[in-house]
Structure formats: structure tokens, C-alpha cells
Amino acid sequence: MKYDIVVVGGRVSGSIASLYASKNDMNVLMIEKHQEIGTPVQCAGGVSKSFLDTLEIKLSPDIICSKIKGAKLHSPQGDYFTSTNEILHGYILERKMLDKSLAMKSAEAGTDIMLKTHVKDLIINKGRVEGVIARNQGKLIEIPAQVVIGADGIESQIARIAQLNHGYEPIDLVSCAQYEMVGLDVESSMMEFFFGSKIAPGGYVWIFPKGEQRANVGVGVRNTEKAAIHYLEKFISRFNATKIELNVGAVPVCGPSNKTYGNGILITGDAAGQVDPITGGGIHLASICSKLAGEIAAEAIKNEDLSADYLQQYEQEWQQKISKNLERSFKYRQIFDKLNDQDLNKLIQFFNKNDVESLSTLSLWKLALGFPKLFKSLKNIL
Amino acid sequence: MIFEEELCGYCGACVTVCPLNLLQLFEFKIHKKHGCNTCQRCVRVCPMGAIKGELADEI
Ligand SMILES: Cc1cc2nc3c(=O)[nH]c(=O)nc-3n(C[C@H](O)[C@H](O)[C@H](O)COP(=O)(O)OP(=O)(O)OC[C@H]3O[C@@H](n4cnc5c(N)ncnc54)[C@H](O)[C@@H]3O)c2cc1C
Ligand code: SF4
Ligand code: SF4
Numbered sequence: 001m002k003y004d005i006v007v008v009g010g011r012v013s014g015s016i017a018s019l020y021a022s023k024n025d026m027n028v029l030m031i032e033k034h035q036e037i038g039t040p041v042q043c044a045g046g047v048s049k050s051f052l053d054t055l056e057i058k059l060s061p062d063i064i065c066s067k068i069k070g071a072k073l074h075s076p077q078g079d080y081f082t083s084t085n086e087i088l089h090g091y092i093l094e095r096k097m098l099d100k101s102l103a104m105k106s107a108e109a110g111t112d113i114m115l116k117t118h119v120k121d122l123i124i125n126k127g128r129v130e131g132v133i134a135r136n137q138g139k140l141i142e143i144p145a146q147v148v149i150g151a152d153g154i155e156s157q158i159a160r161i162a163q164l165n166h167g168y169e170p171i172d173l174v175s176c177a178q179y180e181m182v183g184l185d186v187e188s189s190m191m192e193f194f195f196g197s198k199i200a201p202g203g204y205v206w207i208f209p210k211g212e213q214r215a216n217v218g219v220g221v222r223n224t225e226k227a228a229i230h231y232l233e234k235f236i237s238r239f240n241a242t243k244i245e246l247n248v249g250a251v252p253v254c255g256p257s258n259k260t261y262g263n264g265i266l267i268t269g270d271a272a273g274q275v276d277p278i279t280g281g282g283i284h285l286a287s288i289c290s291k292l293a294g295e296i297a298a299e300a301i302k303n304e305d306l307s308a309d310y311l312q313q314y315e316q317e318w319q320q321k322i323s324k325n326l327e328r329s330f331k332y333r334q335i336f337d338k339l340n341d342q343d344l345n346k347l348i349q350f351f352n353k354n355d356v357e358s359l360s361t362l363s364l365w366k367l368a369l370g371f372p373k374l375f376k377s378l379k380n381i382l
Numbered sequence: 383m384i385f386e387e388e389l390c391g392y393c394g395a396c397v398t399v400c401p402l403n404l405l406q407l408f409e410f411k412i413h414k415k416h417g418c419n420t421c422q423r424c425v426r427v428c429p430m431g432a433i434k435g436e437l438a439d440e441i
Binding site: 173 | 397399400407409428
């Protein structure tokens with residue numbers, strides 16, 4: 001068994017990287033440790049409207065559960081502000097079906113897929129990654145490859161072994177728990193977010209409607225004494241609805257890894273921290289970056305240059321595409337971190353009193369002067 | 383450290399914060415190597431509260 005490219009991880013990043021590598025005439029293997037692609041789900045399925053254009057793949061209508069036209073933001077004291085700003089427009093997807101359908105597209109393009117196979121180590125020779133060592137059906141097997149792409153998510157061992165990502169600090173992770181629930185009285189085109197130190201310290205609660213009184217109700221918290229599931233149970237006690245699925249996971253919100261390439265190796269998606277620090281959204285960014293990973297790995301092989309020098313093109317290109325937005329989001333997150341419940345109450349009141357969506361940046365700044373603490377944080381950060 | 387496997391949701395959060403890389407998440411099993419320094423970073427991020435830090439012991 002020998003491949004041009006081995007992709008570790010078989011969800012959104014892995015499938016897209018392997019799809020584009022296969023489309024570029026490479027002999028590709030994608031390895032997934034689970035026996036099924038896409039489960040257990042670790043996602044709420046929210047994507048922006050532009051995601052479908054980025055993907056360049058037509059999704060079957062069953063994957064798109066609902067079309068989102070706005071959001072309700074709830075303050076700690078219980079007021080809410082409704083926005084239908086275009087930046088909130090998007091979709092709630094059935095994530096496990098998305099992952100499976102992307103894997104199918106990749107397989108159609110020629111990718112081989114190994115399931116229930118755990119990649120344990122990299123084959124490294126004179127500082128070059130030359131394949132993987134995996135456990136399959138009780139046996140350790142060596143699979144040589146010209147380039148390895150680590151798309152193995154937050155727990156990425158590939159990034160660690162290749163010394164590209166040394167793992168995260170607890171403060172850099174949002175720890176999340178989510179129930180998919182039925183019998184919920186929610187508007188099918190509006191997301192809802194709830195803020196407050198009692199509801200979700202360091203994060204927020206989300207309700208992402210999936211149509212027909214079904215929704216993902218989740219909470220993300222940071223650096224808390226009690227686990228995310230505790231806050232989730234507390235929040236949902238207000239509903240008379242039924243749980244049909246439990247999902248847990250963590251999202252890195254500190255910005256991407258410093259280095260995402262090496263000799264014969266690239267990392268992508270959550271493995272590379274390519275997640276928006278304010279929304280925690282990773283699907284869209286993963287699809288942009290992993291497409292580049294697949295294409296550039298293929299180019300490197302065609303040009304017979306698997307060196308880090310060549311593969312750094314990947315980092316340059318993904319940075320060009322997403323770095324600016326990620327940096328801005330990171331700054332917003334730092335502002336958000338500084339707001340206490342009172343600030344959040346005032347902010348939501350302020351949004352309600354002023355037609356925020358039609359205000360210019362200058363008038364927003366002027367209004368921000370009425371919030372000394374917020375203004376101070378903005379000044380320090382921007 | 384006590385690890386309550388029954389509570390685990392197999393998400394990998396604990397794996398990524400362990401400074402000694404002692405934890406490995408198989409399909410539905412956590413493998414723990416020896417050498418835990420009881421830093422409790424894994425306890426801090428576990429969404430299920432599956433790792434308890436009260437008792438200092440090898441995980
Ligand atoms: C609760 C929650 C809600 C979220 N909601 C949203 C949202 O609404 N919108 C959004 O855009 N993003 C959301 N995210 C973030 C999003 O889910 C991730 O950014 C995205 O899944 C990253 O995809 P990935 O393919 O890089 O990694 P993953 O989806 O984590 O996939 C990695 C794959 O690699 C496999 N793997 C790992 N190690 C090995 C190994 N050694 N050998 C073989 N296989 C291996 C895993 O089994 C897994 O299948 C959410 C995250 C969480 C936790
Ligand atoms: S408590 Fe032990 S297992 Fe947990 S993160 Fe620290 S060293 Fe790793
Ligand atoms: S963080 Fe908790 S739920 Fe997630 S894999 Fe570790 S022990 Fe299991």
C-alpha cells in the first residue's frame with residue numbers, strides 16, 4: 001500500500017482536502033478512526049450564506065435544514081434585540097450528512113477511504129514526513145506517502161507529532177455541550193443567542209432552528225469550575241421539549257497555529273486552529289483552507305518538491321484568504337471577554353434604542369462614548 | 383484524577399490540553415499513559431465533567 005497523499009481525518013477538512021487532491025490526479029487515501037463518517041457530531045451546523053459558493057459543490061436539499069434570516073440576542077437580564085442584518089443570513093446544515101456527502105464526493109473523485117483505522121504515528125525520515133503508521137483491524141500498518149495532510153481535528157496528534165501545534169491552553173478553548181431537541185417552539189428562520197455569566201460564563205447559549213420545531217440548543221463556556229453540560233441542563237430546564245441527540249466538543253478560539261506546514265506535511269481545519277474566534281465557526285474556514293491543502297500538496301508532488309519551502313505556499317495562500325478576518329474576530333473576542341453582565345445589558349438596550357444596523361462607524365464610535373468601559377476596551381484593542 | 387468513562391462524550395478536548403500528551407482518544411475509548419502531573423487542565427475543559435480532579439492520583 002503506497003499513496004501520493006494520505007489525509008488523516010474524514011470529516012469536513014479531510015474530505016475536502018482529499019477531494020481536491022484526487023481531482024488533481026493524485027492517488028489519495030483518507031483515514032478515519034470512526035466506523036462511520038460524521039459521527040459523533042461535534043457541531044451545531046450553522047454556516048453563512050456564502051459557504052455554499054465557497055464549497056462549489058451542490059448540496060442535496062436534505063442537508064440544508066433551515067434558511068436563516070437573522071438572530072435574536074438576549075441580554076443577561078432578559079431583554080432581547082432582533083437583527084436581520086445580512087451578515088447573519090445563512091443556513092443550518094445537518095452536519096453528519098454534510099460530512100458523509102463530502103466523503104462520497106471525494107470517493108467519486110477517486111479517494112480511497114479506510115474506516116475504523118487509527119493513525120498512531122508519522123513515518124519520519126531525516127526530518128521528512130514520509131507516511132503514517134496506523135492501527136487497522138488489530139494490526140499496525142505502515143502506509144508510505146509523499147505528503148501527509150493532518151485534518152484530524154482539535155485532538156490532532158498529527159500536528160503534535162510534526163511539532164506544528166503543541167495543543168491548546170484551557171483558556172483558549174470553548175467547551176461545548178449541545179442537545180438536538182424536538183417539540184421546541186422556535187422561529188425556524190431566526191437563530192437565538194443568550195449571554196450572561198450565569199447562563200454561559202465566557203461564552204453563550206445558542207439555539208439553531210432546524211425546522212419543524214426541531215433545534216440544536218447548545219452552550220459554550222470557557223475556563224469554568226462546572227462543566228458545559230451543567231449549564232446546558234440548567235438552560236433547557238425552561239423548555240418542555242425532548243432531547244434526541246447529545247453532542248459535546250471544544251472549539252479553539254485563539255486564532256490559527258503559527259505554522260501549518262513542514263517537510264512532507266500540511267495541517268488543516270481544527271487541527272490548525274482555523275476557526276473564527278468570535279463565532280466559533282470552523283466549517284467555512286476549514287473548507288477554504290483544506291481545498292488549498294489538497295491542491296498545493298498535489299502541485300508539490302507534480303513538481304517533485306515536497307520540502308517545507310515549497311509547501312509554505314499553503315500557509316501564504318490561506319493567510320491571504322482568511323487572516324484579516326480572523327484577526328478582526330480575535331479583537332472582537334477580546335472586547336467581548338471584557339464585558340460584564342451590566343455592560344451586556346446596556347449594550348442590548350443600546351441596540352434596541354438606536355437603529356444600529358443603519359448607523360455609520362463614526363456614529364457608533366460616538367455612541368460607544370456613552371459606555372466608558374466598552375470604549376476603553378475598544379481604544380486599547382483597535 | 384478520576385476518569386468516569388461512562389460520562390465521556392469522546393470529544394478530544396482533554397487530549398489537546400494535556401501538556402504531557404498523555405491522553406489519546408480512540409474511537410470510543412480514552413487511553414491514558416502514566417505520568418500525570420495532576421495539573422487539572424483536562425478537568426477544566428471537559429464538557430461532560432467526566433474527569434474529576436479532587437483525588438490526586440495517577441490518571
Ligand atoms: C459544539 C460545537 C458546535 C459547533 N458549531 C459550529 C457551527 O455551527 N458552525 C461552524 O462552522 N462550526 C461549528 N463548530 C466548529 C466545527 O465543528 C469545526 O471547526 C469543524 O468540525 C472542523 O472540521 P475538521 O474536519 O477540521 O475536524 P473534525 O470535524 O474534528 O474532524 C476530524 C476527524 O478526524 C478524525 N481523527 C482524529 N484523530 C484521528 C486519528 N489519529 N486517526 C484517524 N482519524 C482521526 C476524527 O475522528 C474526526 O472524524 C462547532 C464545534 C463544536 C464543538
Ligand atoms: S491532569 Fe494529568 S492527564 Fe490531565 S492534563 Fe494534566 S497531566 Fe494531562
Ligand atoms: S474532554 Fe471529557 S468528554 Fe471529551 S474526550 Fe475528554 S473525558 Fe471525554
